[in-house]
Amino acid sequence: MTLVVGRRTSIALVIGALAASMLTFAPPAAAQTNGDATILVLRTNAGDIVADLWPDTAPETVAQITALAQAGAYDGVRWFRVIPDFIAQVGLVETERRTPATAEQLALARNLPLELNDNDSHDRGVLSMARLDDPLSGTSSFSVVVADSPHLDGVYAPFGKVRDGMEIADAISVLQRDGNDRPIADAFVVSARVVDEAGLAAMNLNTDSPVVLPGQVVVTDAAGNTAAGNTVEQSRSVRSQGRDNNLVISLLASLLLAIAAFVTSSRVPARTTGAIALFSALAAAAGLMLQTDADAALLGALAAGVLFGVAAFVTSGMIDHRFSSALALLGAFGIGFGLYLEMVPTSSEYTGLIFFAGFFIFLRLLSRFEAVTASPTPAKATTTTDAPADPAVDVTAPSARAQATISAN
Amino acid sequence: MPILSAAMTAVSERPAASDGGEQAAKPVAPKQAAYYVSPVVDAVAVGGLSILVWFVLYLGFQMGWHDGLRSAGVISLGATMVWIINWPHFAATATRLYTSAENRRQFPVTTYVVPIILLAGAIIALQNPTSVAPWFVKIFLIWSPYHFSGQTIGVAMLYAGRHGFKVSPEMRRALNWFVYATYINLQAKTEQVGSLPSDFWGVREMPIIGIPQWVVPISFWAMVGLAIVLALTVVDASNKGNRNMPWIMAVPVLAQVVWFHMVTDVRSFAEFVPMFHSLQYLFLAWFIQMSEWDYQPEGEVDPAVSRAAQREAVRRLITRTAMWGAWIFVLGGILFRWGPRAVSSMSGLEYLLVVGVFTATVQIHHFFVDGVIWKLRNPRVRAALYTSIGQLVPSPSASDDPA
Numbered sequence: 044m045t046l047v048v049g050r051r052t053s054i055a056l057v058i059g060a061l062a063a064s065m066l067t068f069a070p071p072a073a074a075q076t077n078g079d080a081t082i083l084v085l086r087t088n089a090g091d092i093v094a095d096l097w098p099d100t101a102p103e104t105v106a107q108i109t110a111l112a113q114a115g116a117y118d119g120v121r122w123f124r125v126i127p128d129f130i131a132q133v134g135l136v137e138t139e140r141r142t143p144a145t146a147e148q149l150a151l152a153r154n155l156p157l158e159l160n161d162n163d164s165h166d167r168g169v170l171s172m173a174r175l176d177d178p179l180s181g182t183s184s185f186s187v188v189v190a191d192s193p194h195l196d197g198v199y200a201p202f203g204k205v206r207d208g209m210e211i212a213d214a215i216s217v218l219q220r221d222g223n224d225r226p227i228a229d230a231f232v233v234s235a236r237v238v239d240e241a242g243l244a245a246m247n248l249n250t251d252s253p254v255v256l257p258g259q260v261v262v263t264d265a266a267g268n269t270a271a272g273n274t275v276e277q278s279r280s281v282r283s284q285g286r287d288n289n290l291v292i293s294l295l296a297s298l299l300l301a302i303a304a305f306v307t308s309s310r311v312p313a314r315t316t317g318a319i320a321l322f323s324a325l326a327a328a329a330g331l332m333l334q335t336d337a338d339a340a341l342l343g344a345l346a347a348g349v350l351f352g353v354a355a356f357v358t359s360g361m362i363d364h365r366f367s368s369a370l371a372l373l374g375a376f377g378i379g380f381g382l383y384l385e386m387v388p389t390s391s392e393y394t395g396l397i398f399f400a401g402f403f404i405f406l407r408l409l410s411r412f413e414a415v416t417a418s419p420t421p422a423k424a425t426t427t428t429d430a431p432a433d434p435a436v437d438v439t440a441p442s443a444r445a446q447a448t449i450s451a452n
Numbered sequence: 453m454p455i456l457s458a459a460m461t462a463v464s465e466r467p468a469a470s471d472g473g474e475q476a477a478k479p480v481a482p483k484q485a486a487y488y489v490s491p492v493v494d495a496v497a498v499g500g501l502s503i504l505v506w507f508v509l510y511l512g513f514q515m516g517w518h519d520g521l522r523s524a525g526v527i528s529l530g531a532t533m534v535w536i537i538n539w540p541h542f543a544a545t546a547t548r549l550y551t552s553a554e555n556r557r558q559f560p561v562t563t564y565v566v567p568i569i570l571l572a573g574a575i576i577a578l579q580n581p582t583s584v585a586p587w588f589v590k591i592f593l594i595w596s597p598y599h600f601s602g603q604t605i606g607v608a609m610l611y612a613g614r615h616g617f618k619v620s621p622e623m624r625r626a627l628n629w630f631v632y633a634t635y636i637n638l639q640a641k642t643e644q645v646g647s648l649p650s651d652f653w654g655v656r657e658m659p660i661i662g663i664p665q666w667v668v669p670i671s672f673w674a675m676v677g678l679a680i681v682l683a684l685t686v687v688d689a690s691n692k693g694n695r696n697m698p699w700i701m702a703v704p705v706l707a708q709v710v711w712f713h714m715v716t717d718v719r720s721f722a723e724f725v726p727m728f729h730s731l732q733y734l735f736l737a738w739f740i741q742m743s744e745w746d747y748q749p750e751g752e753v754d755p756a757v758s759r760a761a762q763r764e765a766v767r768r769l770i771t772r773t774a775m776w777g778a779w780i781f782v783l784g785g786i787l788f789r790w791g792p793r794a795v796s797s798m799s800g801l802e803y804l805l806v807v808g809v810f811t812a813t814v815q816i817h818h819f820f821v822d823g824v825i826w827k828l829r830n831p832r833v834r835a836a837l838y839t840s841i842g843q844l845v846p847s848p849s850a851s852d853d854p855a
Contacts, residue, residue: 406595406598
């Protein structure tokens with residue numbers, strides 16, 4: 044008995060050790076110290092940003108940034124990715140210049156080692172080297188972190204910190220953007236140079252008054268006052284203007300009804316499923332009428348919702364209920380995607396979470412679809428009494444079933 | 453045909469649990485084999501090899517033998533293994549569905565409707581390479597680890613069944629929650645706000661979903677908590693059944709943790725994760741396919757096996773394996789390499805774009821098909837899932853020994 048308990052405990056310990064091992068993935072937290080600094084001056088068309096570089100912390104990164112800046116490689120590079128309360132990112136010299144870089148400039152953009160330090164801390168104002176999945180893929184793109192971002196610590200290499208001009212970085216980070224976080228206004232670096240204190244003193248810089256950029260949305264408040272969308276609040280206000288609550292509500296209703304049609308399809312008469320699907324289609328149609336923007340993707344998603352809903356209704360009394368339920372599920376997915384597209388322009392930090400949660404629910408529902416399709420006469424018609432929802436390899440109550448099979452021999 | 457019941461007697465490993473004294477007076481029913489081949493071989497195939505490879509790579513990385521990155525050599529090796537294992541595993545699924553009239557009849561939506569819809573999606577994606585294609589591929593990429601998770605749970609439960617271990621509803625739920633928690637945490641990390649868009653073959657700049665960063669630590673700690681809950685339910689189920697959980701049930705679960713989370717320690721390992729998933733799949737699929745070809749309805753089996761019959765079984769098994777292997781190898785090449793090349797040549801579309809969209813299409817179809825063709829309501833599937841090497845190549849009976 045002692046042995047039995049010991050082995051069980053061992054299993055528990057193995058899993059416990061697994062849990063403990065995961066602790067090693069917890070993000071570290073530490074403080075950043077500033078080393079000796081040369082000074083990077085980013086003159087942008089939105090204003091100027093002055094940053095101290097950290098050659099002691101990230102020597103190779105600083106050397107390469109300095110070489111690129113002195114060669115004029117950053118001149119004309121766009122801010123290609125902006126996310127409020129997170130970063131404003133300068134694009135790659137290789138691809139984001141308004142005019143092509145010279146061969147000499149491109150030759151300076153070599154792959155950098157990932158220069159991480161135990162005490163890295165992505166506080167507001169830190170310059171952080173961008174890269175792809177590959178740790179050695181950083182070349183010239185970097186971000187100005189506009190809000191404390193500890194999740195970047197130990198993942199991306201910080202190499203400097205803004206000493207002056209965070210108002211400009213803030214203004215760039217809240218520019219209105221498209222679905223890929225690219226600013227709609229043309230924001231770019233006019234020139235980037237590395238200077239010493241004397242050189243900095245000789246420059247006439249604008250580090251506190253963001254310039255309204257061409258193409259930048261200007262907000263008019265209720266009193267008729269106008270202002271550029273240059274603050275977080277104003278940017279959010281601009282983005283919220285695109286929200287059409289009625290459309291969202293109709294899409295949501297359609298989505299829920301389509302899911303209901305699918306979920307109930309194996310339990311209620313086919314006509315009932317069809318009726319629910321029809322209501323879903325009507326709700327999607329209402330959304331279609333409310334949609335006034337010529338957004339092809341959204342219109343397509345809405346149209347798919349309508350078509351699949353109607354198809355589910357029309358076919359519900361004619362063919363196997365599995366087809367109707369499958370159509371209803373497809374309608375649900377179409378509408379769900381439309382809902383997501385509708386929310387993208389007004390994206391908040393929850394948009395992605397909602398999309399992922401919706402997709403996860405879709406996958407779980409799909410498992411029900413599989414269970415339905417596996418048996419035209421659902422539930423307890425065979426020895427399989429507890430059809431599982433998810434496994435790719437479907438095994439349930441196996442010992443009893445295997446025993447029954449064996450006993451029959 | 454004698455194979456089924458004879459093998460069940462021959463390879464039975466599990467002692468009769470909780471049978472009580474009355475079993476002595478009754479004919480003892482033969483029991484299914486606890487493993488397909490043996491504890492070691494099964495463990496290696498269903499995840500043990502991947503854990504071992506990760507450990508070796510991790511050790512090598514720590515010892516400074518290699519840099520842990522996706523070097524050209526690693527990528528080449530990964531590409532080779534894709535040909536041999538990954539692509540054939542997709543082909544095996546499609547073969548299983550479309551070569552069986554029974555499967556086609558039982559799953560008409562998956563057989564006919566899903567491919568049409570996916571084909572339409574693929575065409576639209578190819579026509580809109582910058583707007584639709586990235587989302588089309590993104591759906592596949594989010595779905596893929598979910599599919600891995602389903603297989604992990606399925607394999608663990610399969611071995612519970614083979615060992616006659618009773619999984620309590622609480623343990624089953626905890627297993628589900630933990631495995632899907634590993635999936636959610638993985639997605640939270642890779643799709644968090646601030647991640648960079650990536651390319652997939654010729655599909656450029658796939659969007660990042662943008663999950664808030666605060667979800668990452670929450671999902672991480674939820675995963676840790678659920679691991680503890682799972683451990684507790686395992687102990688509880690073991691106590692109630694008065695027997696230990698079969699250790700092999702833990703192998704696919706631990707493998708998934710390695711695939712999803714420890715891969716960050718050794719980047720080169722990521723190149724092989726799909727291969728290990730496919731290996732797990734092919735291992736089972738081979739047994740099931742071979743077993744189904746020899747399927748006999750219950751009650752029609754002969755317990756006596758002669759040496760001649762054994763030799764014939766081996767010869768048949770080798771022949772069928774060669775035919776099946778060659779077929780899924782070729783079909784895999786058609787689906788992922790030659791098919792895209794032909795489409796690219798005929799349409800003038802960029803080859804890598806076609807490869808990216810084709811790959812996503814075939815894999816999404818695989819996710820659908822895989823979800824339906826293993827249903828135990830089908831007695832063939834039920835019998836095949838509990839087969840073993842002893843059933844495919846039974847040992848001769850003692851009376852047949854020349855000595």
